[in-house]
Amino acid sequence: MTEHRFVLLMLLPAALFLSLLVAYPVALLAYNSFFDVKLIDPASRIWVGLANYADALTSKRLLESAIRTLNYSAFALFFELVFGFGAALLFAAIANQSHLHRTVFALPLMISPIVAGLLWRFLLVGNIGILNHGLAALGIIPNPGAIKWLSDTDIVIYSVAVADIWLTTSFVALVSYAGLTNIPKDLFEAARIDGANAAERLWHVTLPMMRPVIAVIVIVRGIDALKTFDLIWIQTQGGPRQASEVLSMNIYQRMVRYGDLGQASATATLFLVFMMILAGLAYWKIWRPSHG
Amino acid sequence: MDDRASLDFGKVVINAVAGLLVLSYALPYVYLVSTSLKPAADVQQIPPSFFPNRVSFENFGTVIATAGLPEAFLNSTIVAILTTLLSLLIAVPAAYVSVLYRRRITILFLLFALVTRMVPAVSLGVPLFQIMKMLGLLDTTVGLVLAHTSTAVPLALLLMAAFFEGVPKELEEAARIDGCTRFGAFIRIVLPLMPSGLAITALFSFIASWNEFLFALLLTSQKAKTAPILIAEFNSVYGLAWGPMTAAAVLYSLPVILVTLVLQKQIIGGLTFGAVKG
Numbered sequence: 001m002t003e004h005r006f007v008l009l010m011l012l013p014a015a016l017f018l019s020l021l022v023a024y025p026v027a028l029l030a031y032n033s034f035f036d037v038k039l040i041d042p043a044s045r046i047w048v049g050l051a052n053y054a055d056a057l058t059s060k061r062l063l064e065s066a067i068r069t070l071n072y073s074a075f076a077l078f079f080e081l082v083f084g085f086g087a088a089l090l091f092a093a094i095a096n097q098s099h100l101h102r103t104v105f106a107l108p109l110m111i112s113p114i115v116a117g118l119l120w121r122f123l124l125v126g127n128i129g130i131l132n133h134g135l136a137a138l139g140i141i142p143n144p145g146a147i148k149w150l151s152d153t154d155i156v157i158y159s160v161a162v163a164d165i166w167l168t169t170s171f172v173a174l175v176s177y178a179g180l181t182n183i184p185k186d187l188f189e190a191a192r193i194d195g196a197n198a199a200e201r202l203w204h205v206t207l208p209m210m211r212p213v214i215a216v217i218v219i220v221r222g223i224d225a226l227k228t229f230d231l232i233w234i235q236t237q238g239g240p241r242q243a244s245e246v247l248s249m250n251i252y253q254r255m256v257r258y259g260d261l262g263q264a265s266a267t268a269t270l271f272l273v274f275m276m277i278l279a280g281l282a283y284w285k286i287w288r289p290s291h292g
Numbered sequence: 293m294d295d296r297a298s299l300d301f302g303k304v305v306i307n308a309v310a311g312l313l314v315l316s317y318a319l320p321y322v323y324l325v326s327t328s329l330k331p332a333a334d335v336q337q338i339p340p341s342f343f344p345n346r347v348s349f350e351n352f353g354t355v356i357a358t359a360g361l362p363e364a365f366l367n368s369t370i371v372a373i374l375t376t377l378l379s380l381l382i383a384v385p386a387a388y389v390s391v392l393y394r395r396r397i398t399i400l401f402l403l404f405a406l407v408t409r410m411v412p413a414v415s416l417g418v419p420l421f422q423i424m425k426m427l428g429l430l431d432t433t434v435g436l437v438l439a440h441t442s443t444a445v446p447l448a449l450l451l452m453a454a455f456f457e458g459v460p461k462e463l464e465e466a467a468r469i470d471g472c473t474r475f476g477a478f479i480r481i482v483l484p485l486m487p488s489g490l491a492i493t494a495l496f497s498f499i500a501s502w503n504e505f506l507f508a509l510l511l512t513s514q515k516a517k518t519a520p521i522l523i524a525e526f527n528s529v530y531g532l533a534w535g536p537m538t539a540a541a542v543l544y545s546l547p548v549i550l551v552t553l554v555l556q557k558q559i560i561g562g563l564t565f566g567a568v569k570g
Contacts, residue, residue: 006474007389011401014386014445021442022408025419032419042422087317090310097307101314106556107549108321109563112503114520115545118527119324122534130323133339144339166320174560227412230505234524248414248506255418256510268415279410 026272032265039259052266061242062267065250068157072232072246073225076161076168080221081214083165084172089202091173092180102177105170113167117234120163124149150236153243160232160244164225172217179213180206219282226275247271325546328352328538335535351539358536364522365543367433368502371518374437375501376494379444384490387452388478392464402453405446413506416442421510431513439507444497451496451562455489456482492562495555499548519544 001009033052037045056062087105091098108116123131132144141147149159183206191201229248232238238245238253245253251271255264323342327335328351330344335351355361390398420439421430429435459482467477483490508518523540526533552559 001474003393003474007393007395007398010385010389010478011398013382014405014449015401017382017441017445018404018408021420021438022411022416025416025423025442026411028419028422029415032422039421042425087310087313090306090313093306094303094310098310101310103553103556104314104318106560107318107552109556109559110499110503110548110552111545112505112520112548114503114505114523115541118523118537118541119320121527122324122327122538123320128336128338128340128534130340130342137339166317169317171563175563178560223410227414229414230520230524233505234527248412251414251418252506252510255421261418261422264418268412268418271412272415275410275412276407279407 029265029272030269032261033269035262037262037265039255039261042261045262048262052262053270055263056267056270061245062247062250065242065245065247068244069226069228069246069248072157072161072228073222075158076164076225077218077222079161079165080168080172081217083169084217085176085210085214087169087173088176088180089206091177095181102174105173108167108170109174111167113164113228113231114234116163116167117160117231120160120166121150121235124159124162126151151240153240156236156240156244160235163235164228164231167231168221168224172221175217176210176213179210183209215282219279222282223275223279226278321549324538325542327534328542330535332535335538351535352543354536355539355543358522358526358540360517361519361522361540364517364519367516368519371433371436371440371516372498372501374433375440375444376497378437378441379448379497380490380494382441383445383448383493384452384483385478387449387456388482390449391453391456392459392461392482402449405449408442408446409450413443417506417510420507424511430511431516433516435511436508436516436518439511440501440504443504444500447500448493448497451493452489455486455493459485488558492555492558495551495559496562499551502548 032042032045034047034049035045036048036051091101091105094101123129126145126148129144129149131149132141132147135141136144136146147155150156152159187205187209188201191205196204227248228246229252232244232246233249236244238249247267248271251264251268254260254267326343329347329349330351331346331348332350332354334341334345386401390402417439420442424430424435424439427435429438463485464474464477464482467481468474472481503520504518505520505524508521509524512518512521519540523537523544526537526540
């Protein structure tokens with residue numbers, strides 16, 4: 001067998017599979033977005049051109065859920081970075097004694113978002129949520145009902161992010177720790193000899209050396225956060241009154257609750273295009289320079 | 293001496309802070325387990341107690357007796373195993389040639405796999421629903437396995453490609469000189485050298501499927517329902533049955549945590565590959 005034919009043959013199953021189950025569905029998604037087509041009867045469809053897109057782009061609910069998705073992602077990502085990177089710095093400071101610490105931090109790595117969401121709903125829920133009882137016992141809030149984490153429409157989108165922050169801080173901490181241990185020790189020695197204090201070493205040595213690692217974390221975690229569905233779904237199903245409805249959920253509701261395949265497809269296509277542009281930008285602007 | 297003392301003091305403070313941090317990080321999950329071990333009536337107690345007054349397996353009994361729950365766990369296991377086998381079967385050969393026979397087409401191919409990792413699940417789920425309906429595969433194990441495999445294949449491809457990076461091309465060439473075919477060198481020489489790479493890739497595919505929610509929510513309704521869907525229904529239907537719910541969440545997550553405990557080094561390695569590659 002020629003070398004070329006061998007390569008093609010080995011690629012074939014994966015190429016075929018990805019074409020049928022990723023490329024074809026995405027094409028179908030884009031195709032459906034130009035039709036008035038209902039979920040119960042996808043066979044009967046009326047060409048509507050860009051009407052679904054026009055509807056989507058002028059929908060107040062969609063705009064709100066898009067802004068909410070960005071707020072949610074920025075909020076979650078910020079705290080994941082602060083806590084995760086902070087934890088990694090602490091672990092690095094006690095280097096050889098941090099094994100147990102890191103083991104505990106590794107445990108949530110592979111837990112399902114469903115479990116994290118359920119767990120935090122249980123901690124935050126009205127009446128029996130232990131967090132408020134704890135805060136009240138410490139005198140931080142006047143009574144256990146003072147903060148309605150999951151039913152106050154003003155704060156719910158940030159409350160549901162807490163589960164995400166809890167779940168993903170472990171990933172950020174351990175990847176950052178791996179990055180920290182890869183920084184050559186003599187860089188710190190040299191800085192120390194030059195008279196740099198701990199804060200200056202962090203600012204002038206650690207952070208610049210960690211830039212590629214942080215960039216990767218921001219890209220990977222940012223994309224994940226923008227796509228979030230299950231973690232919020234299990235806590236609030238997008239409620240109360242859509243106050244925690246993110247983009248994925250908006251598309252899901254358009255399709256399942258309202259049965260509007262055309263509208264759902266248009267919105268999902270816009271979402272997909274947005275994610276591709278974002279990923280492309282992230283790749284060109286942040287990732288590539290650090291590799292070249 | 294003063295300097296030394298302040299250094300030691302600093303160490304003590306850092307250790308204390310790190311200890312507290314780790315403790316508070318673990319606390320939420322410990323509370324979940326502790327709640328699942330309370331007698332059902334005590335779970336709703338106000339104010340809640342952190343530890344059970346008395347350990348009881350009542351909640352676990354309730355959960356296991358819940359209609360559909362054993363079946364849902366069985367479905368989750370079967371779907372995850374089939375997804376793992378199918379994605380390895382498809383992804384490993386492609387990853388092999390992508391690394392050991394690098395050329396324009398394989399680079400484009402890996403890029404394609406990378407791009408598919410960016411597709412939001414919901415954008416894939418919407419058309420997959422229509423396709424599965426057309427094929428009569430809604431609410432079937434096969435349908436869900438295919439959907440899960442569509443996300444597991446790119447993951448497995450990128451992970452295996454990272455593992456194949458460690459294989460010298462000379463090894464394959466030597467095997468060929470000794471009379472192996474290209475395919476023989478792949479199956480008999482290179483693959484047996486990477487049991488841990490295969491195992492980690494299998495583990496990641498398995499857990500990706502075990503944890504997956506949105507496809508299962510869209511594509512199953514009764515027969516093929518998986519554990520997370522049942523837990524979510526528990527959550528909305530029996531909104532106040534926290535005792536059994538915590539027990540179900542523990543049953544669903546504890547195996548994953550134990551695996552992570554045993555294989556943490558390899559898992560962190562795999563996640564870092566994943567982070568760097570996609």
